[in-house]
Amino acid sequence: MSRDEELVERCLAGERDAWDDLVLAYSRYVYAICSQGYRLQGADAEDAFQDVFLRVYDRLGTLRDPAALRPWIAQLTRRVCLDRLAAGKREEPLELEDTGIDSTIEELDEAFAVREALTELSAECQEVLDRFFGRDESYRTIGEELGIPSGTIASRISRCLARLRERLTAGDATAGRNEGGSPSGEVGT
Amino acid sequence: MSYDEEKLGELLRMLSPAPEAWVRAAQELPTARAALDDLVARAEADAELRRRILDDLEAVLAAEGLEPGSALLAELRDRLTG
Numbered sequence: 484m485s486r487d488e489e490l491v492e493r494c495l496a497g498e499r500d501a502w503d504d505l506v507l508a509y510s511r512y513v514y515a516i517c518s519q520g521y522r523l524q525g526a527d528a529e530d531a532f533q534d535v536f537l538r539v540y541d542r543l544g545t546l547r548d549p550a551a552l553r554p555w556i557a558q559l560t561r562r563v564c565l566d567r568l569a570a571g572k573r574e575e576p577l578e579l580e581d582t583g584i585d586s587t588i589e590e591l592d593e594a595f596a597v598r599e600a601l602t603e604l605s606a607e608c609q610e611v612l613d614r615f616f617g618r619d620e621s622y623r624t625i626g627e628e629l630g631i632p633s634g635t636i637a638s639r640i641s642r643c644l645a646r647l648r649e650r651l652t653a654g655d656a657t658a659g660r661n662e663g664g665s666p667s668g669e670v671g672t
Numbered sequence: 673m674s675y676d677e678e679k680l681g682e683l684l685r686m687l688s689p690a691p692e693a694w695v696r697a698a699q700e701l702p703t704a705r706a707a708l709d710d711l712v713a714r715a716e717a718d719a720e721l722r723r724r725i726l727d728d729l730e731a732v733l734a735a736e737g738l739e740p741g742s743a744l745l746a747e748l749r750d751r752l753t754g
Binding site for chain 1: 677681684685686688690697701741743
């Protein structure tokens with residue numbers, strides 16, 4: 484059973500921690516689609532973000548294929564963002580839909596797969612890579628926060644990236660691993 | 673697919689964390705939803721409470737200790753007026 488299938492099963496069984504886990508697992512992805520894909524900012528981005536998770540919470544039981552959780556959430560997020568843009572009477576949505584959104588979401592899907600592979604590395608590697616790349620922290624800040632010499636951060640990052648690359652390559656070798664299905668797994672959105 | 677360090681870094685940068693308060697609010701949705709369900713049930717049985725809620729939704733919710741996001745607020749308004 485994939486992580487997503489397990490998450491959905493636990494949520495539908497009413498496990499309170501499961502919902503927290505689902506939000507944590509997808510918060511960056513939803514945020515990225517809203518802010519990078521549709522360029523929503525400030526209150527618009529926040530409202531869209533909350534609306535997406537409200538819809539996920541309300542409609543999770545209609546998801547036929549729990550393995551398709553990621554594309555289903557992507558589709559919900561796109562719909563929420565387009566609704567919000569339309570409500571604001573902006574002119575960008577159709578243009579964005581036609582030109583850039585699909586490729587942006589493809590890249591975000593790839594980024595999501597990389598982050599999933601990251602969770603399989605040591606806690607130290609996860610921490611260092613997330614601080615440096617995800618949170619844009621400097622070597623000095625990372626060194627101070629983790630209590631390690633800042634002069635060693637670059638080599639740690641390089642070593643962890645090599646491990647991440649190995650993990651991704653190993654994942655490719657076992658083809659078919661959690662492709663994520665299609666959003667057609669839903670009953671209704 | 674092959675990844676060099678630069679590409680991996682670029683992909684890791686794409687998924688920066690959402691603001692903590694947003695994540696927390698999303699995690700609290702089940703609790704907020706249950707509290708709003710309770711409020712709607714009370715409002716359906718108490719016309720005065722329903723009127724007060726519709727007059728100043730956010731103030732009544734704040735008095736109840738609730739701080740729902742805009743999506744839940746809109747839903748609550750729909751449920752009370754629908």
